[in-house]
Amino acid sequence: MTIADRLGKDSAELLSELIRFNTTNPPGDELACARYLTDWLAERGLTTEVVEFAPNRASGMAYLAGDTDEKPLLVMGHLDVVPVGDLSKWTRDPFGGEIADGCVWGRGAIDCKGVLVAQAVALAEMARNGETTGRPVRLLATADEEVGGSLGIAWLLDNRPEWTDCWLCVTEGGGDIFSFGEQKFAGFMVGEKGQLQVSFTAKGKQGHASLPPKEIAAYTLGEVLRRLEQLPPRYRLMDSNRSLLDLLIPDLNIETAADWEGIFQMIEATLPGATIFVKALYTDTISPTMLQASSKINILPGEAKLTCDCRLLPGTEPGELLGVFKELVSDLPVEVLDEGSHPASLSTVDSPAVNTIRRLLEQWEPGTKLVPTLCQAATDSRQMRWAGYDSYGYVPFPASHDPLRTKQRVHGIDERIELDTLTAMTTRTLDYIRELRK
Numbered sequence: 001m002t003i004a005d006r007l008g009k010d011s012a013e014l015l016s017e018l019i020r021f022n023t024t025n026p027p028g029d030e031l032a033c034a035r036y037l038t039d040w041l042a043e044r045g046l047t048t049e050v051v052e053f054a055p056n057r058a059s060g061m062a063y064l065a066g067d068t069d070e071k072p073l074l075v076m077g078h079l080d081v082v083p084v085g086d087l088s089k090w091t092r093d094p095f096g097g098e099i100a101d102g103c104v105w106g107r108g109a110i111d112c113k114g115v116l117v118a119q120a121v122a123l124a125e126m127a128r129n130g131e132t133t134g135r136p137v138r139l140l141a142t143a144d145e146e147v148g149g150s151l152g153i154a155w156l157l158d159n160r161p162e163w164t165d166c167w168l169c170v171t172e173g174g175g176d177i178f179s180f181g182e183q184k185f186a187g188f189m190v191g192e193k194g195q196l197q198v199s200f201t202a203k204g205k206q207g208h209a210s211l212p213p214k215e216i217a218a219y220t221l222g223e224v225l226r227r228l229e230q231l232p233p234r235y236r237l238m239d240s241n242r243s244l245l246d247l248l249i250p251d252l253n254i255e256t257a258a259d260w261e262g263i264f265q266m267i268e269a270t271l272p273g274a275t276i277f278v279k280a281l282y283t284d285t286i287s288p289t290m291l292q293a294s295s296k297i298n299i300l301p302g303e304a305k306l307t308c309d310c311r312l313l314p315g316t317e318p319g320e321l322l323g324v325f326k327e328l329v330s331d332l333p334v335e336v337l338d339e340g341s342h343p344a345s346l347s348t349v350d351s352p353a354v355n356t357i358r359r360l361l362e363q364w365e366p367g368t369k370l371v372p373t374l375c376q377a378a379t380d381s382r383q384m385r386w387a388g389y390d391s392y393g394y395v396p397f398p399a400s401h402d403p404l405r406t407k408q409r410v411h412g413i414d415e416r417i418e419l420d421t422l423t424a425m426t427t428r429t430l431d432y433i434r435e436l437r438k
């Protein structure tokens with residue numbers, strides 16, 4: 001049996017075991033899963049600890065000593081999973097952890113127990129070989145990521161700062177290999193967009209619908225919607241998002257909004273359906289999602305309310321966009337309120353980690369380029385970045401692993417991971433941990 005075969009077999013078995021713990025969040029119930037994983041690592045020579053922060057809820061830690069006093073490399077994944085959705089649509093038990101048809105099946109197989117297993121098996125291999133040269137390495141198995149991480153990574157940053165203190169962190173997000181014409185590339189997530197939840201409340205005159213007055217709140221809200229739709233897109237090119245366009249478009253030169261539209265048309269022509277994803281990396285987005293007015297057909301409401309979910313690029317402060325909205329409707333009887341917001345998060349783009357992984361990717365998948373980029377969604381990385389650490393989203397998927405298939409399976413029906421993908425993730429995680437420790 002080759003080393004890769006052995007690591008692949010260990011990964012599949014450990015992943016199958018972890019999937020059997022139902023860590024659907026809410027409520028999470030990560031304790032038993034955290035204990036199983038840390039016991040598994042302790043048996044293989046790592047120092048481990050579990051912290052139960054609430055009944056039946058826990059995060060876990062494993063530590064591999066190094067021989068320098070430099071800060072540890074942190075690798076991180078989460079224990080909790082999202083609900084299974086419509087159970088009747090699943091081909092196999094989402095918490096069965098079955099190994100069948102060349103896959104490990106179940107909720108969390110990719111997001112994020114598969115990622116955690118690749119990290120854990122890599123660390124166990126290093127402990128087995130007595131690899132103590134270089135930085136220490138710490139693994140965090142966090143609770144609560146799927147509902148925002150306030151009891152998981154954020155709790156650890158406050159209550160176990162010795163667990164989170166690190167040189168840099170590598171966790172989920174990124175790493176899928178995409179093809180674009182002749183180009184092949186993988187994203188290295190250096191930042192995540194922020195969010196502004198904003199409400200617009202239009203004032204009108206409440207009354208009987210049979211006697212409509214001049215001041216009708218819904219018409220005013222309609223005007224707000226029309227103005228929002230016509231706001232020009234806030235495109236922006238930065239260090240954290242320009243590598244992808246540099247790769248896709250030779251002689252990139254953007255000066256006007258029309259240049260941006262030309263670029264997106266070109267991308268859509270080569271990769272139909274890709275523009276919606278790509279566009280979101282270059283602009284703040286504004287999505288009107290909730291409308292509320294009267295609850296009865298014959299009552300004209302005194303107020304009509306619109307709520308928008310806006311996602312912000314690094315550099316856009318929530319308060320700045322709020323100011324744009326207030327200005328936009330300043331002549332209307334409309335109140336604009338921040339209903340919840342946080343800024344984007346960003347790590348050092350030009351990091352030694354990027355260069356190390358770029359070099360490794362060239363060995364693993366010759367010709368595939370690594371592009372630092374942003375993530376539209378949120379992971380535990382953002383809390384690490386807000387606390388001042390560099391945190392990166394990268395999972396070393398092989399080229400054989402279809403990224404669009406992953407998109408359907410993660411948080412979807414029949415989540416599963418191919419055994420050869422899992423083996424490659426583990427051996428490549430071992431490679432990058434070894435290199436980043438140096």
Ligand SMILES: [Zn+2]
Nearest residue numbers: 078111112172
């Ligand atoms: Zn995840």
